[in-house]
Amino acid sequence: LGxxxxxxxxxxxxxxxxxxxLAELILDLLNVSRIEQGRLKMKFTKTNFASLVxxxxxxxxxxxxxxxxxLKLNAPKTNLPQTxxxxxxxxxxxxxxxxxxxxFTENGGITIKLSHPDDHIRAEVTDTGRGIAEEDQKLLFxxxxxxxxxxxxxxxxxxxxxxxxxxxxxxxxxxGVKSVAGKGATFFFEIPILRSAPKNVEGATLDKxxxxxxxxxxxKGVPAIVTESSRxxx
Numbered sequence: 134l135g136x137x138x139x140x141x142x143x144x145x146x147x148x149x150x151x152x153x154x155l156a157e158l159i160l161d162l163l164n165v166s167r168i169e170q171g172r173l174k175m176k177f178t179k180t181n182f183a184s185l186v187x188x189x190x191x192x193x194x195x196x197x198x199x200x201x202x203x204l205k206l207n208a209p210k211t212n213l214p215q216t217x218x219x220x221x222x223x224x225x226x227x228x229x230x231x232x233x234x235x236x237f238t239e240n241g242g243i244t245i246k247l248s249h250p251d252d253h254i255r256a257e258v259t260d261t262g263r264g265i266a267e268e269d270q271k272l273l274f275x276x277x278x279x280x281x282x283x284x285x286x287x288x289x290x291x292x293x294x295x296x297x298x299x300x301x302x303x304x305x306x307x308x309g310v311k312s313v314a315g316k317g318a319t320f321f322f323e324i325p326i327l328r329s330a331p332k333n334v335e336g337a338t339l340d341k342x343x344x345x346x347x348x349x350x351x352x353k354g355v356p357a358i359v360t361e362s363s364r365x366x367x
Contacts, residue, residue, distance in 0.1 A: 174339075177327070178217065190204065197235050229294065253325050265318050
């Protein structure tokens with residue numbers, strides 16, 4: 134392949150960024166619709182929070198490096214109990230909180246800390262960024278709300294923190310922020326430690342695991358999942 138013209142490269146970069154933002158907006162709108170209609174599907178599995186946040190940490194490290202920010206992780210694997218949760222939903226909460234911290238921090242960096250006070254797991258994302266005025270903090274977790282930042286090149290959808298709040302609350306948890314304008318911010322959330330998966334979740338539907346009674350042997354000994362409709366056709 135030949136060299137790409139610098140101008141063409143710039144246009145391709147803009148097109149990629151635009152398509153990425155559009156895809157994120159569509160996904161956010163779908164999540165909001167499912168949340169508000171109680172149709173969000175959740176799947177609870179036994180999860181190691183330290184490993185989960187470490188995967189997000191590695192994914193976002195490049196973004197932090199690009200802005201010359203440090204990204205620190207304080208998540209002791211040995212002292213942190215595992216819990217049943219929906220790891221995909223919790224992972225999205227971490228992506229939102231850490232991604233926002235990187236976006237709104239120009240100098241210094243971000244520290245992620247995990248702990249387990251009482252019977253909960255607590256996550257904190259602390260940055261050395263611009264901070265958030267007290268009067269703006271109450272708007273952060275509302276749908277389509279954004280804190281006005283004059284020097285931002287790109288504004289988000291205003292849905293990330295709203296979705297994160299709902300994901301945390303579907304786990305019977307809480308989420309919040311502590312900040313002083315000009316002195317950084319700490320976003321935190323807590324969810325209860327569950328020793329087993331819940332049988333139902335108010336406001337969402339649970340993906341039911343396949344059990345042994347639902348599996349039969351198909352042609353050539355290949356396991357086949359049997360549903361009620363397939364039994365009726367047999």
